[in-house]
Amino acid sequence: MTDVFDVKNLVDSVSSLLKMGDKPIGLHQPSFRGNEWKYLKDCLDTGWVSSVGKYVDQFEQELAKFVGVKHAVAVVNGTAALHVCLLLSEVKANDEILVPALTFVATANAIKYCNAIPHFVDSDFKSLGVDPAKLGSYLESISDMRSDGCYNKKTGRRIRALLPVHTFGHPVDLEPLVEIAKRFKLILIEDAAESLGSLYKNHHTGTYGQVSATSFNGNKIMTTGGGGAVLTNDSSVAKLAKHMTTTAKLPHQWAFTHDRVGYNYRLPNINAALGCAQLEQLPHFIEQKRHLADAYRKTLSSIKGVQFFVEPEYARSNYWLNTLILNSSTFAERDLLLEAFHSKNIQARPAWQLMHTLSMYADCPRMDLTQAQQLELKIVNVPSSSFLRENDV
Amino acid sequence: MTDVFDVKNLVDSVSSLLKMGDKPIGLHQPSFRGNEWKYLKDCLDTGWVSSVGKYVDQFEQELAKFVGVKHAVAVVNGTAALHVCLLLSEVKANDEILVPALTFVATANAIKYCNAIPHFVDSDFKSLGVDPAKLGSYLESISDMRSDGCYNKKTGRRIRALLPVHTFGHPVDLEPLVEIAKRFKLILIEDAAESLGSLYKNHHTGTYGQVSATSFNGNKIMTTGGGGAVLTNDSSVAKLAKHMTTTAKLPHQWAFTHDRVGYNYRLPNINAALGCAQLEQLPHFIEQKRHLADAYRKTLSSIKGVQFFVEPEYARSNYWLNTLILNSSTFAERDLLLEAFHSKNIQARPAWQLMHTLSMYADCPRMDLTQAQQLELKIVNVPSSSFLRENDV
Numbered sequence A, B: 001m002t003d004v005f006d007v008k009n010l011v012d013s014v015s016s017l018l019k020m021g022d023k024p025i026g027l028h029q030p031s032f033r034g035n036e037w038k039y040l041k042d043c044l045d046t047g048w049v050s051s052v053g054k055y056v057d058q059f060e061q062e063l064a065k066f067v068g069v070k071h072a073v074a075v076v077n078g079t080a081a082l083h084v085c086l087l088l089s090e091v092k093a094n095d096e097i098l099v100p101a102l103t104f105v106a107t108a109n110a111i112k113y114c115n116a117i118p119h120f121v122d123s124d125f126k127s128l129g130v131d132p133a134k135l136g137s138y139l140e141s142i143s144d145m146r147s148d149g150c151y152n153k154k155t156g157r158r159i160r161a162l163l164p165v166h167t168f169g170h171p172v173d174l175e176p177l178v179e180i181a182k183r184f185k186l187i188l189i190e191d192a193a194e195s196l197g198s199l200y201k202n203h204h205t206g207t208y209g210q211v212s213a214t215s216f217n218g219n220k221i222m223t224t225g226g227g228g229a230v231l232t233n234d235s236s237v238a239k240l241a242k243h244m245t246t247t248a249k250l251p252h253q254w255a256f257t258h259d260r261v262g263y264n265y266r267l268p269n270i271n272a273a274l275g276c277a278q279l280e281q282l283p284h285f286i287e288q289k290r291h292l293a294d295a296y297r298k299t300l301s302s303i304k305g306v307q308f309f310v311e312p313e314y315a316r317s318n319y320w321l322n323t324l325i326l327n328s329s330t331f332a333e334r335d336l337l338l339e340a341f342h343s344k345n346i347q348a349r350p351a352w353q354l355m356h357t358l359s360m361y362a363d364c365p366r367m368d369l370t371q372a373q374q375l376e377l378k379i380v381n382v383p384s385s386s387f388l389r390e391n392d393v
Helices: A006-016 A034-047 A054-067 A078-088 A106-111 A134-142 A174-183 A236-247 A269-300 A331-343 A368-379 A388-390 B007-018 B034-046 B054-066 B078-088 B105-114 B131-143 B172-181 B235-245 B269-300 B329-341 B370-378 B385-390
Strands: A070-076 A097-098 A119-120 A143-146 A149-152 A158-160 A187-191 A211-215 A228-232 A306-307 A322-326 A379-382 B071-075 B096-100 B115-120 B143-146 B148-152 B159-163 B187-191 B211-215 B229-233 B306-308 B324-325 B381-383
Touching: A006 A331, A006 A388, A034 A269, A034 B034, A034 B229, A054 A070, A054 A228, A054 A269, A070 A236, A078 A106, A078 A143, A078 A187, A078 A236, A097 A106, A106 A119, A119 A134, A119 A143, A119 A228, A119 A236, A134 A143, A158 A174, A228 A236, A228 B381, A269 A306, A269 A322, A269 B034, A269 B269, A269 B329, A322 A331, A322 A368, A331 A379, A368 A379, A368 B269, B007 B269, B007 B329, B007 B385, B054 B071, B054 B105, B054 B269, B071 B078, B071 B159, B071 B235, B078 B187, B078 B211, B078 B235, B096 B105, B105 B115, B115 B131, B115 B143, B115 B381, B131 B143, B131 B172, B148 B159, B159 B172, B172 B187, B229 B235, B269 B306, B269 B324, B269 B385, B324 B329, B324 B370, B329 B370, B329 B381, B370 B381
Parallel strands: A097 A119, A097 A158, A158 A187, A187 A211, B096 B115, B096 B159, B159 B187, B187 B211
Antiparallel strands: A070 A228, A143 A149, A211 A228, A306 A322, A322 A379, B071 B229, B143 B148, B211 B229, B306 B324, B324 B381
């Protein structure tokens, strides 16, 4: 037990809340209780498992409808979706992309795939995502506005886009970010990989960016095995996304003409079939997860030195990964809790290692990251599978 | 009817051989008659559909055993496999990679993903792949051997690797290519996307390169929906391949430390499950396809102006796509036949448009491509699904 927070009491409370006895509890596991079997079997029976098939179209249409965008283009995973979003934004080699230091490495990697440069920005305690006020002031100080966009006075490079992340499913404060993007002529791309179904002021995340990316990896709120999607309201952008992700082949009965360097990023039909079944259950998954989050909040309210992270007042979150904010000020304190959870067979994890501390991103430009550094010490995620408290609902 | 080859007789003969009446016949469709449903259902029942799971390991082990390599690393598709092979070969920006002009666009695209430059080489009539003798002479004339490898005298750039393709499943003449790679200090990478199960002198394609790529797309001899694999006998290369394709995360119970720019290229467990079931049937698929090819060969032997392409004498081919070589000398003649097949509901296709004629590759270096240009006029692929003559077997 540290003197900062009550480790034993905390772990026991979580264990008791999850009511799993000594059974190992994963961080986020999927649930298949809908039409998954039916749709997968249909793929086998009809022979349509691969690049073309009715489930891909159906999944794209139903996903777009659910999120409230005009178009969704299904791809092979969330990383591919981010890469395509950046390509669609015409990010060029050596452009800088503003992105939180506190994110999963895929966000930064996708920028590297375009030979562009991540420029790391700070996160706030309210959303766990980009701090709009701090970013605005920072851009005032470093930007040089030219006819073709915003340039970084210090590096001389163009700053092309702003790529905020909805961390652990919680919507970042989008309206001021939209304003900043407009003021500094930046393309806004949402990394909504974790926030499918989360609302910002009654609109879904993924609908504010010019393009947005989401993910259906196995650990997400719904899964296609591996999968992701590009979301946009712009029909020409959607058309280009489909083209780029299907090897940029021009439509023809037999000719193989490709008009640009394309990608093989399309989601196979069999994975889309799984997605159709999961999407039918998504509203239920969100309700279950919000119920679980509420149970965490209530249980932890009496524990010393820890706060359960609650959605910002403007948001209705999917609570993808439930998040504790510890009163910890060293990695050692945080890791003591992680050890304690793991020794009880409860999977828990810290935030990601901040991007600017990874060797391949150590030389990238960055602003003051004090808040992100604090969050890295304080965040612990706890089990969040939708079914964990299903008997209550 | 042209005076070059007898279109009507040819189409009627193929139609009669396929015995499908007026039912549309695709070029290559998968067959699911093994344990596909059992294994997919197991994924749903256990909840393991995504990035980790027993089928990924099992598929990699069984694939390696089947091909006769020490290691197979499953990835999301054949394009990703090619990209990883090039990264594993430490291809750098502006390196040149020798690659046939006659190939699917993914081969050239994967080179571009590394910011490297395709250098197009000619194909021969014997294998439909790289012409070793012509390549050897060409390299003699343009190469400048330095301590760190082969340089192109004309461009000043390093030539890093030789990437031959086993076209339509037919093994390229590997031994002289191995010798050329050695002589000119090139890394040999096999694009075995189409040739899974094909033998070159009793060894599988994919076992001669330092690393090789294969594919399990829906149109291939076996499928995982979408999928591919990197093949190698080098344990350290295999380990790096696994690392690079799983976001380059260092193993740790909870920490997210990544030590290089990684990729999200791993094959989901649900797709690997399909692969395990398909792999069990692969020897049978190969037999069926060789039988179908033999039926084509016999049927077409009496048709004027067309030859059925037969495996080179050193090879035992999987006959992935059955190939006619027409006595045609214009695109118009070739397209007349394609039209005739399509009007009979028989899907047929030409070779791919040669890479150097695509806008994004028009400026790439290339040797004389006379033979590839001839082949582009003469090749027509006809239906090749394994089950097309199953009642005979």
